[in-house]
Amino acid sequence: MSGPDRLELYRQMLRIRRFEERCVELYSATKIRGFVHLYIGEEAVAVGVLPHLSEDDAVVATYRDHGHALARGVPMDAVMAEMYGKVEGVCRGRGGSMHLFHAPSRFYGGNAIVGGGLPLAVGLGLADKMAGRDRVTLCFFGEGAMAEGEFHESMNLAALWKLPVLFLCENNLYAMGTALDRSESETNLAIKASSYEIPAWTCDGMDVLAVWDAAHRAVELVRDGVGPVFLEAKTYRFRAHSMYDPDRYREKTEIEHWRERDPLLLLSERLRADGEADDDTLAGIDAEVTAEVDHAVAFAEAGADEPVDDLTRFVTSEGVRT
Numbered sequence: 109m110s111g112p113d114r115l116e117l118y119r120q121m122l123r124i125r126r127f128e129e130r131c132v133e134l135y136s137a138t139k140i141r142g143f144v145h146l147y148i149g150e151e152a153v154a155v156g157v158l159p160h161l162s163e164d165d166a167v168v169a170t171y172r173d174h175g176h177a178l179a180r181g182v183p184m185d186a187v188m189a190e191m192y193g194k195v196e197g198v199c200r201g202r203g204g205s206m207h208l209f210h211a212p213s214r215f216y217g218g219n220a221i222v223g224g225g226l227p228l229a230v231g232l233g234l235a236d237k238m239a240g241r242d243r244v245t246l247c248f249f250g251e252g253a254m255a256e257g258e259f260h261e262s263m264n265l266a267a268l269w270k271l272p273v274l275f276l277c278e279n280n281l282y283a284m285g286t287a288l289d290r291s292e293s294e295t296n297l298a299i300k301a302s303s304y305e306i307p308a309w310t311c312d313g314m315d316v317l318a319v320w321d322a323a324h325r326a327v328e329l330v331r332d333g334v335g336p337v338f339l340e341a342k343t344y345r346f347r348a349h350s351m352y353d354p355d356r357y358r359e360k361t362e363i364e365h366w367r368e369r370d371p372l373l374l375l376s377e378r379l380r381a382d383g384e385a386d387d388d389t390l391a392g393i394d395a396e397v398t399a400e401v402d403h404a405v406a407f408a409e410a411g412a413d414e415p416v417d418d419l420t421r422f423v424t425s426e427g428v429r430t
């Protein structure tokens with residue numbers, strides 16, 4: 109097995125980090141409104157798993173979806189325009205931060221409902237299986253979704269019908285303000301999933317190379333036709349649940365402890381130690397990424413608001429093939 113392009117993994121994680129840091133500024137400036145859930149701290153998960161998918165595969169995300177979309181290759185300009193609510197956004201500005209959706213990338217959201225993506229992924233997997241297509245559906249969800257009925261129904265059907273779905277749980281320890289052991293009787297999530305006869309294991313979600321390895325094995329298994337696989341990535345969000353969350357349920361020392369395992373820090377230390385990158389290389393990547401974010405902001409600023417006459421468009425379907 110050939111290894112990943114580690115500088116590219118670094119660049120992809122930095123794209124998400126810098127994009128979201130800019131979103132914080134733009135939110136304070138009221139350029140971006142509504143709900144915004146940041147992925148900062150969790151970048152290694154999306155960036156470690158998505159290189160294993162092909163263009164034909166599908167991705168289902170949660171409302172913490174900027175990182176998933178950018179790592180999937182949804183154009184940053186169109187993502188930023190969506191954050192601004194502009195027509196040039198991926199959903200014409202009608203979805204906003206939580207509902208990024210991009211058909212050309214087979215990116216099926218952006219779902220505001222906790223656990224809402226799981227049955228959708230099962231449906232995509234079922235369609236592929238029935239049509240005999242060699243495709244994988246990757247479904248991201250948080251550990252909070254595992255206390256819901258939708259999780260159990262989805263696991264059961266996916267396992268029963270041996271559907272080609274990779275269920276990827278991003279366990280950041282808190283569902284809003286609720287710690288895992290306050291909401292779930294079985295806190296070993298891989299054990300919970302494996303009770304459905306699904307191969308299930310856990311990886312270090314702060315180490316992008318560990319995620320890359322675990323995802324490589326998981327995607328291969330799904331492609332081999334064993335049916336669904338469950339992977340838990342243990343991760344942490346450095347910011348509050350959303351921009352509205354006062355974040356009073358975590359000790360600062362806990363956050364600081366996890367910051368020492370910042371995925372960007374871990375990888376940059378390894379790149380330096382292995383002589384693959386020095387300060388100049390990393391600064392160069394940062395400059396390129398910052399220019400990409402600047403471009404996206406300029407694109408969104410120059411975008412248009414949807415005309416009032418279009419208000420009722422898409423309420424019923426338009427141009428749908430029967």
Ligand SMILES: Cc1ncc(C[n+]2csc(CCOP(=O)(O)OP(=O)(O)O)c2C)c(N)n1
Pocket residue numbers: 170172220221222223249250251252253278280282283284349
């Ligand atoms: C069905 C449903 N119930 C409740 C909510 C309110 N809610 C929004 S986020 C959230 C916590 C989800 O936590 P988790 O799934 O672990 O994802 P994370 O935010 O940690 O990434 C809750 C309960 C919702 N959006 N949908």
